[in-house]
Amino acid sequence: MIEVRGLTKHYGDRIAVEDLTFTVEPGFVTGFLGPNGAGKSTTMRLILGLDRPTRGTATVNGRAYQDLSAPLREVGALLEARAVHTGRSGYNHLLALAQTHGIPRRRVDEVVALVGLESVARKRVGGFSLGMGQRLGVAAALLGDPATVVLDEPANGLDPEGIRWIRNLLKGLAAEGRTVFLSSHLMSEMEQTADRLIVIGRGRLVADTDVASFVAQASAGAPVRVRSPAADALAGVLGGIGGRCEQLEDGALKVFGLSAEQVGDAAAAQGIALHELTPLQVTLEDAFMSITKDLVEYHESLPEGEQPGVPLATLADGEQQ
Amino acid sequence: MSATASPELPRERALQGVTLPRVIRSEWTKLWTLRSTRWSLFLAFVAQAGLGPLIALIEMSRWSQLSLQQRFTINPIDHSLGGWHLAQLAVAILGVMTMTGEYHTGMIRSSFMAAPKRLPVLWAKLLVFSAVTLVLMVVAAFIGFLGAQAIFAEHHVNVALGAPHALRAIFGVALVITATGAMCVALGTIVRRTAGGIALFVGVFFVLPGLVDILPSATANALQPYLPSTASTGLAQALAQPNSFTPWGGFALFCGYTAAVTVIAAVLLKRRDA
Incomplete structure (x- = not known):
């Protein structure tokens, strides 16, 4: 012990x-x-x-x-x-x-x-x-x-x-x-x-x-990668239900704020074909960001620079899963 | 590999703890299981045992070329122990490294985790290193003395063990080298870096006397006897040094310096983060 x-x-x-x-x-x-x-x-x-x-x-x-x-x-x-x-x-x-x-x-x-x-x-x-x-x-x-x-x-x-x-x-x-x-x-x-x-x-x-x-x-906020021939239409649909899309270089979308299930269901409901739907792994950096974000709010009264939730961007050391 | 299954660890917990004799045993193992240590001790031994006879050999072979005055100034005791400066240097460097080697490699963390009170590690190192050095140097000094006398006998300038100052110088050489080694273990503990520790030793023993020499002579003469180099040298030679304490008086002072450095080392060892 x-x-x-x-x-x-x-x-x-x-x-x-x-x-x-x-x-x-x-x-x-x-x-x-x-x-x-x-x-x-x-x-x-x-x-x-x-x-x-x-x-x-x-x-x-x-x-x-x-x-x-x-x-x-x-x-x-x-x-x-x-x-x-x-x-x-x-x-x-x-x-x-x-x-x-x-x-x-x-x-x-x-x-x-x-x-x-x-x-x-x-x-x-x-x-x-x-x-x-x-x-x-x-x-x-x-x-x-x-x-x-x-x-x-x-x-x-x-x-x-x-x-x-x-x-x-x-x-x-x-x-x-x-x-x-x-x-x-x-x-x-x-x-x-x-x-x-x-x-x-x-x-x-x-x-x-x-x-x-x-x-x-930590996984709650993990992004989803989705590829569709109608990417623009899909982005619009997802934006309408609270997702935030990011265009990737290969034409796929990286969706934040929605689970893979929500993305797939929304696409199906609108008849949009999907060629790929992948829940992305949470990187350590993402995990720390999401967990410490709560702490920032919780500890808002702490003096400047002493907060546990100060930007942790340097913390993850490039480790990806 | 052997243990992919969960290991079977025997539950032998006779909770006998860390004791000074056990740490001494451990330091004894540590001392002899490093190649560099064995070489340094070997070098110190060869220097102390071999250099005197070598000096004697050279002097005897040049006998016919020596002036009468040169023949008279041959000091069969001091020349037979002439290797002591080299032996002292080897022991000093090794003394520094017994500690700094652990800091350099990180071994010190293992040592402190095994003996978290820390001071037993310092005492055990001092004790083991001093005991080994003392025994080796006594034996080497006797070999050097007797070997050289056998060579000096060729032209009857040899002396016996019973000659005035002979035994005192033989044991003196061993004691001074041992005390120097102990001081260097402490210096290594304070400095924690090999280069720094050796530099400190060289500074105190070789640079400091030179600096004192360039002071006004009255000041220099007043300071001279107190220098660690002067204080330690008297006991190791038969010939009395000018401007110095008695052999044993000087050695007592030198031991005082060693003790003071050791106290500083102990305090720092206990206090500092490892």
């Missing part, structure tokens, strides 16, 4: 995390979603005692990380930033960490096998691929058989097989009753892995919800 209360971190003038409050419960995979630069890594570093909060607290099982007497046995962590000496072999890296807690060599062998690194564990980490590095990080996180696992962008650098592997691993850990907290800037990754979602943007809490309702909320 991870409890974050009023957590705030400023780096000089820059606000990295502002007044975050949430709880990560055991038995679920809790996704920590936000665009690059939203404060996910900072939050995790605060939880792991690597950075000091400006205000507020982060506790694991009721205690600050620094006060845990056997941290690796309670929390396993995979950071996004490198945290391994490249000159050491993977096995010796794990061994050195294990020795701080009196964890036996046998356990080192176990986690090496668990992540499938047997063949390269004795080689220097400097020669590891990104994916092998991630597997080593997962091995380090599981070394102490912790009840809480914190992973920052674990899918980074993994191939599709590796991503499937880590997804199943995390689900398995949660099914064993552990607390699993993982961050990602990819919504698709969260849809497939997480049960619950904590969404942040610009260092502030945007949503604390379950995955299904977040996706539903």
Whole structure:
């Protein structure tokens, strides 16, 4: 169980995390979603005692990380930033960490096998691929058989097989009753892995919800792509029922404000032929825009520049589904 | 890959925590599992053990060309330990890198997650590094001394271990190099960058004395004994230095400097974001 209360971190003038409050419960995979630069890594570093909060607290099982007497046995962590000496072999890296807690060599062998690194564990980490590095990080996180696992962008650098592997691993850990907290800037990754979602943007809490309702909320405003030989007539019809059309370069229309069903029904009612009707996927950017739009209205009283809903255009980092 | 199914993790939670002896054990592993560390220690050892005999060999081979005065100024103790400056440099660089190597690679985050109180990491590093350096340098200094004396014996300028200052200089070399290494671990902790840490060491030991030299001589003479380089050198040589404290007095001062730098390092390590 991870409890974050009023957590705030400023780096000089820059606000990295502002007044975050949430709880990560055991038995679920809790996704920590936000665009690059939203404060996910900072939050995790605060939880792991690597950075000091400006205000507020982060506790694991009721205690600050620094006060845990056997941290690796309670929390396993995979950071996004490198945290391994490249000159050491993977096995010796794990061994050195294990020795701080009196964890036996046998356990080192176990986690090496668990992540499938047997063949390269004795080689220097400097020669590891990104994916092998991630597997080593997962091995380090599981070394102490912790009840809480914190992973920052674990899918980074993994191939599709590796991503499937880590997804199943995390689900398995949660099914064993552990607390699993993982961050990602990819919504698709969260849809497939997480049960619950904590969404942040610009260092502030945007949503604390379950995955299904977040996706539903985010997809509500998704545009529809439609192609018709009578595009102009169709645009007129759709405009009449509250849609907003945008002409695409290939002659198709991008319709905002209407679902695919509404577009198809309207066309059928007017006898307009359709050659294509595609609900477009919500991009992460769209999702954040739509979700944070509500927050702007909700927080209108906040001072200028301190609003959680300030333009998030830079947040999505070009990630498209 | 091996684990596409959910993993079977053994539930062995004897909640034994992080202790200083365990962190020391871990730092011992860390020290010996890096190729660069082994090479640096090897280099320091070879310099300390081999340079003295080499100097002796050169002096003995040129014996017939040496003037009488040159023959008299051969100091068999200091010449046999002549490699100590090079050994000190190798140990200093390695000392800086035991810490900065972790910051540079990000390993420090793993170290702090395993030992979140942080200070045990610093104490363990200091202890392991100092102990290893001290043992290696004592052995190397003895080898260098005895090897050189065997060579000096050719023209009977050799001395025995029981000669005045001989043992003091042998252990002195090892102690001074060890204290320098410890100071450099602390410097590395403060600076967190390899280049900066080494620059700081070079600045304090090689540039600072030069700067003091260009001051008015009264001021320079007053400052000289307090320089870390001067304070540390006395104990490592048999020949007394001009304008300096006693060998042990100077070393005590140098240890004081090391302690002060270590305290600063400890405070910063505890306070700063990793």
